[in-house]
Amino acid sequence: xxxxxxxxxxxxxxxxxxxxxxxxxxxxxxxxxxxxxxxxxxxxxxxxxxxxxxxxxxxxxxxxxxxxxxxxxxxxxxxxxxxxxxxxxxxxxxxxxxxxxxxxxxxxxxxxxxxxxxxxxxxxxxxxxxxxxxxxxxxxxxxxxxxxxxxxxxxxxxxxxxxxxxxxxxx
Amino acid sequence: xxxxxxxxxxxxxxxxxxxxxxxxxxxxxxxxxxxxxxxxxxxxxxxxxxxxxxxxxxxxxxxxxxxxxxxxxxxxxxxxxxxxxxxxxxxxxxxxxxxxxxxxxxxxxxxxxxxxxxxxxxxxxxxxxxxxxxxxxxxxxxxxxxxxxxxxxxxxxxxxxxxxxxxxxxxxxxxxxxxxxxxxxxxxxxxxxxxxxxxxxxxxxxxxxxxxxxxxxxxxxxxxxxxxxxxxxxxxxxxxxxxxxxxxxxxxxxxxxxxxxxxxxxxxxxxxxxxxxxxxxxxxxxxxxxxxxxxxxxxxxxxxxxxxxxxxxxxxxxxxxx
Amino acid sequence: xxxxxxxxxxxxxxxxxxxxxxxxxxxxxxxxxxxxxxxxxxxxxxxxxxxxxxxxxxxxxxxxxxxxxxxxxxxxxxxxxxxxxxxxxxxxxxxxxxxxxxxxxxxxxxxxxxxxxxxxxxxxxxxxxxxxxxxxxxxxxxxxxxxxxxxxxxxxxxxxxxxxxxxxxxxxxxxxxxxxxxxxxxxxxxxxxxxxxxx
Numbered sequence: 307x308x309x310x311x312x313x314x315x316x317x318x319x320x321x322x323x324x325x326x327x328x329x330x331x332x333x334x335x336x337x338x339x340x341x342x343x344x345x346x347x348x349x350x351x352x353x354x355x356x357x358x359x360x361x362x363x364x365x366x367x368x369x370x371x372x373x374x375x376x377x378x379x380x381x382x383x384x385x386x387x388x389x390x391x392x393x394x395x396x397x398x399x400x401x402x403x404x405x406x407x408x409x410x411x412x413x414x415x416x417x418x419x420x421x422x423x424x425x426x427x428x429x430x431x432x433x434x435x436x437x438x439x440x441x442x443x444x445x446x447x448x449x450x451x452x453x454x455x456x457x458x459x460x461x462x463x464x465x466x467x468x469x470x471x472x473x474x475x476x477x
Numbered sequence: 478x479x480x481x482x483x484x485x486x487x488x489x490x491x492x493x494x495x496x497x498x499x500x501x502x503x504x505x506x507x508x509x510x511x512x513x514x515x516x517x518x519x520x521x522x523x524x525x526x527x528x529x530x531x532x533x534x535x536x537x538x539x540x541x542x543x544x545x546x547x548x549x550x551x552x553x554x555x556x557x558x559x560x561x562x563x564x565x566x567x568x569x570x571x572x573x574x575x576x577x578x579x580x581x582x583x584x585x586x587x588x589x590x591x592x593x594x595x596x597x598x599x600x601x602x603x604x605x606x607x608x609x610x611x612x613x614x615x616x617x618x619x620x621x622x623x624x625x626x627x628x629x630x631x632x633x634x635x636x637x638x639x640x641x642x643x644x645x646x647x648x649x650x651x652x653x654x655x656x657x658x659x660x661x662x663x664x665x666x667x668x669x670x671x672x673x674x675x676x677x678x679x680x681x682x683x684x685x686x687x688x689x690x691x692x693x694x695x696x697x698x699x700x701x702x703x704x705x706x707x708x709x710x711x712x713x714x715x716x717x718x719x720x721x722x723x724x725x726x727x728x729x730x731x732x733x734x735x736x737x738x739x740x741x742x743x744x745x746x747x748x749x750x751x752x753x754x755x756x757x758x759x760x761x762x763x764x765x766x767x768x769x770x771x772x773x774x775x776x777x778x779x780x781x782x783x784x785x786x787x788x789x790x791x792x793x794x795x796x797x798x799x
Numbered sequence: 800x801x802x803x804x805x806x807x808x809x810x811x812x813x814x815x816x817x818x819x820x821x822x823x824x825x826x827x828x829x830x831x832x833x834x835x836x837x838x839x840x841x842x843x844x845x846x847x848x849x850x851x852x853x854x855x856x857x858x859x860x861x862x863x864x865x866x867x868x869x870x871x872x873x874x875x876x877x878x879x880x881x882x883x884x885x886x887x888x889x890x891x892x893x894x895x896x897x898x899x900x901x902x903x904x905x906x907x908x909x910x911x912x913x914x915x916x917x918x919x920x921x922x923x924x925x926x927x928x929x930x931x932x933x934x935x936x937x938x939x940x941x942x943x944x945x946x947x948x949x950x951x952x953x954x955x956x957x958x959x960x961x962x963x964x965x966x967x968x969x970x971x972x973x974x975x976x977x978x979x980x981x982x983x984x985x986x987x988x989x990x991x992x993x994x995x996x997x998x
Contacts, residue, residue, distance in 0.1 A: 312976040315827075316950060317802030318957045324800045328808060332819050342826035343983040343990065348951045349830040350932040356834040357929055358847055359921040362825045365854050369818055372855070377814035377862045426759040428766050432777070434723050435744055435766060439779040441565070442716060442733040443740035508879050515839050515886070540841075616872065636872055637831075638838055639879055665838045 311340050315348075502602025502618045505634050512639030515539055520611070520662035521551070526655040526762035596737025599623060599711040600630070608633060610642040611659040620738055626709035626786045628654060628763055630738050638664050646763035648783065655762030696720045701730040702798020703745050707789045709782075711736045741780035741790055748775040758784055767791045806870040813861055821861075825854055828871065832878045839882035853881040927989055935982040946971055947978035 310327045313319045319327065331337050342362070350357055428436065519536040532551040538544070546560040557568035596602075605617040615633035622629060629651065633643035643658040699719040712734040719728045730745040748770050758767050765787040766779045771794065778791045800808075812820035832853060837846040857877045864873055936944055942964070949960045957975075961968045 308980060309973065309976040312979050313957075313972055314800075314805060315802070316957065316975065317800060317805055318972065319800055321800045321804075324805065324808065328812065328820070331823060332812075332817060338819075338823065338826075339990075340983065341823055343986055344979045345827045346830075346928070347932055347979055347982050347986070350929050351936070351948070351951045353830065353834055354929045354933070356830060356837065357925045358830065358833050358843065359925060360826075361829045361833070361847060361851055361854075362822060365825050365829075365851055366822060368851065368855055369821065369858065372818070372858055374816040374818055375814050375858075375862055376816055426757065428759040428761040428764070431724075432759065432766055432768070434725075435742070435777050435779050436761070436764060437565075438720065438722060438729075438731060438744070439733075439740065439742040439764075442731075442735075442742065443781065444735055444738055504876055508876060511879065511883055512838075515883075517838070636875065637835055639875075 307337060308340055311337065312344060315341065315344060502604055502620070503597060505604075505616055505618050505639075506596070506602075506632070508639035509632065509634045509641045512635075513537075513641055514544060516638055516640055516664060518640060518662060518664045520659050522657055522659045522662075524655070524657050524762075525653070532660075594737075595711060595713060595735065596620070599627070599736045600738060605631075607636065610635075611662045613637070613642055613662065613664075615642050624709065625649065625783070626789075627736065627739055627782050633658075635664070640664060646781065648763075699730065701732070701745065702796055703730060703732065703743065703794065704797045705732075705734075705743055705790050705794045707793030708734055708741065709736070709786060709789075712741060715740070739781040741778065741782060741787070743790065743794060744775075744777040744779070745794075746775050746777075748773055758788065760784065769794075771795075803869050807866055810861065810864060810866070810870055813858070814864075821858055824870070824874075828874060829854070831871070832874060835875055835878050836882045839879070840885060845885075849882055849885050850878070852885075853878040856881055924989070928986065931985050931989060932982055935985045936978075939978055939981055943974050943978040943981070946974035947982075950975050 307327070307330060310319065310323065311331070314324055314327045331341060342360075346357075517538050517540075519534075521532060521534055524531045524533065531553075534549045534551055535546070537546045543562045544560070546558075548558040550556045555568075559566045559568065600620040600622050603619040603621065605619050608615055608617050610633045614636050616636050618632050618634065620630040620632075629647040631645040631647060632641060634640070635642050640662075641657075642662070643656070645656045646654045648654045696718050697720075699717055701717060701719070713736070715733045715735045717730070717732045720731055722729045725746060727747055730743075732743045732745075734741045734743075758765065760766065763781045764779060765782065765784045766777065767784075767787045767790075769776045769778075769791050776791060776794050778787050778794070780787055780790075806824070809820045809824050813824070829850065833846060833850045836849050836853065837843065840846040840849050853874075857874050860877060864870070936947070939947070945964060946960060949955045949963060950957075955963065957968050957971045960971045960975075964971065
């Protein structure tokens with residue numbers, strides 16, 4: 307049985323055998339201890355600096371007040387087959403949405419978009435706008451200061467905020 | 478009849494599965510925004526756009542003293558950005574300059590509920606499975622816009638800590654407009670504090686006592702009367718302020734709109750006649766900028782949106798006040 | 800049956816009313832979740848408390864879990880949310896002082912509970928566990944040690960390990976088991992003596 311537990315936690319048992327081991331785990335506390343010990347070993351090997359004392363007894367204690375769950379079968383976790391069958395349909399409908407959306411866009415924009423693949427780099431004299439913009443952009447929330455790298459990017463030596471009005475870049 | 482019922486049922490479930498995937502994509506984003514502020518980390522990341530590749534070192538610490546972050550370019554002349562809570566300093570040319578001050582900008586929550594719901598309306602979130610970035614396992618999430626007025630965003634979120642490991646902005650035909658990616662990252666543990674944190678800030682101040690940090694004078698909410706009629710659907714005004722800006726004597730109006738993932742800023746200021754050669758479009762990575770002179774005013778639109786969107790917005794800016 | 804499916808099976812059992820199956824998920828994920836939460840909540844004792852809360856929250860939320868994502872990503876998200884709420888609540892209550900220095904009874908009780916977790920004794924225990932595991936690993940015959948390391952640290956499947964070690968899959972399976980069992984054998988006295996605190 308111990309060897310089956312070891313294989314089960316590695317995801318290397320066939321479904322029938324797995325069911326038997328899981329039943330055994332439910333019945334037998336020694337089997338559960340082995341399960342816990344094997345997992346502890348794995349965690350020690352992976353993250354030796356983050357081993358804390360066992361919380362399972364405390365959690366079991368608190369679980370005593372929790373009701374057992376009775377989730378209707380149709381709502382349960384193992385719905386792989388259905389999810390798979392549906393995802394094909396879902397992606398079809400996604401295409402539908404995209405096509406519909408692109409029809410909504412005013413037609414004159416498309417050629418403009420093609421014309422203006424902006425190839426001019428933002429001038430250092432305009433960087434203050436960038437900085438002021440980044441401050442309130444959601445991308446700053448996500449990327450943190452990384453967003454500001456745009457503003458300390460190329461040619462930034464001249465971009466040091468200055469009082470002399472715009473040293474014009476020769477054009 | 479039977480068939481029709483089955484079909485209805487199937488559609489309902491499809492809608493459900495759809496909604497769930499979408500919301501779990503948003504969950505990840507929320508987790509990432511949160512983790513980005515709360516996690517201590519240090520590492521090297523690469524910022525790429527066009528042919529440019531830049532490598533920077535970043536250190537982020539959040540402790541009792543607040544949130545500190547230091548970014549240092551590893552290529553070219555030394556440039557640094559230091560953030561402490563809402564304040565941003567830049568260390569360029571041996572001078573420490575405060576470039577931003579988000580007064581009253583709270584550290585929580587990072588993605589506001591309104592932002593998330595806006596995001597939900599304007600983008601379709603898709604979970605794309607898992608990939609490895611900088612040696613960490615990451616969940617890949619794609620945010621596809623529902624029109625061609627914004628970019629596609631693809632993010633890689635560390636499944637464990639929730640940190641953003643990589644982010645790409647994709648233009649049409651899915652070419653990469655810009656990309657951030659960690660190439661080396663240490664999460665948690667002992668972060669080398671000589672790199673960042675309060676001491677370092679003080680240190681820099683001390684060295685340059687002849688050049689004390691210059692402060693941004695202030696930001697006041699305003700109702701300027703300037704409007705833009707042609708914003709893409711879903712961009713909501715998040716603020717309208719009168720602010721000082723470096724290199725400008727007069728205060729500048731800034732109006733910010735956001736669709737949850739990207740923002741568009743409109744700047745309006747008196748045209749001092751000096752800037753008439755700046756007209757036109759320029760870009761850096763995913764950010765596009767357009768200057769335009771309108772009567773006595775210089776209008777500047779900046780955003781992480783495609784060039785045609787910036788132009789569309791610029792052309793629709795007008796004064797609607799009394 | 801892949802590792803992810805094992806979690807699904809356990810989740811399904813919990814959803815059918817088997818509370819013991821949840822215990823197995825706790826013993827599997829408590830340290831991973833604990834590590835994640837400790838990145839947000841720095842104090843080890845507080846982090847352990849938040850980890851407990853997160854598991855209870857996960858249990859209560861399990862009826863809504865349908866397996867669209869892997870169980871562990873779902874659990875991690877709950878963990879992060881719990882940590883976030885904890886930090887928010889603490890911020891509101893006592894922005895600078897530690898949360899345990901008030902004299903109202905409830906928080907006193909909470910504090911004593913937490914202190915118990917991080918007694919030097921417990922920390923010593925954790926260190927002993929780590930030492931025993933690492934020492935036992937070193938004593939293992941080379942082929943057992945490699946098999947276990949490839950599995951636990953590199954995360955390879957039995958089939959991949961078989962091709963790396965150039966042996967049948969059945970041998971890999973038995974080597975990994977024997978390695979685990981040998982280490983567990985050394986660990987058991989330690990785990991048994993701390994029966995009260997339970998590992």
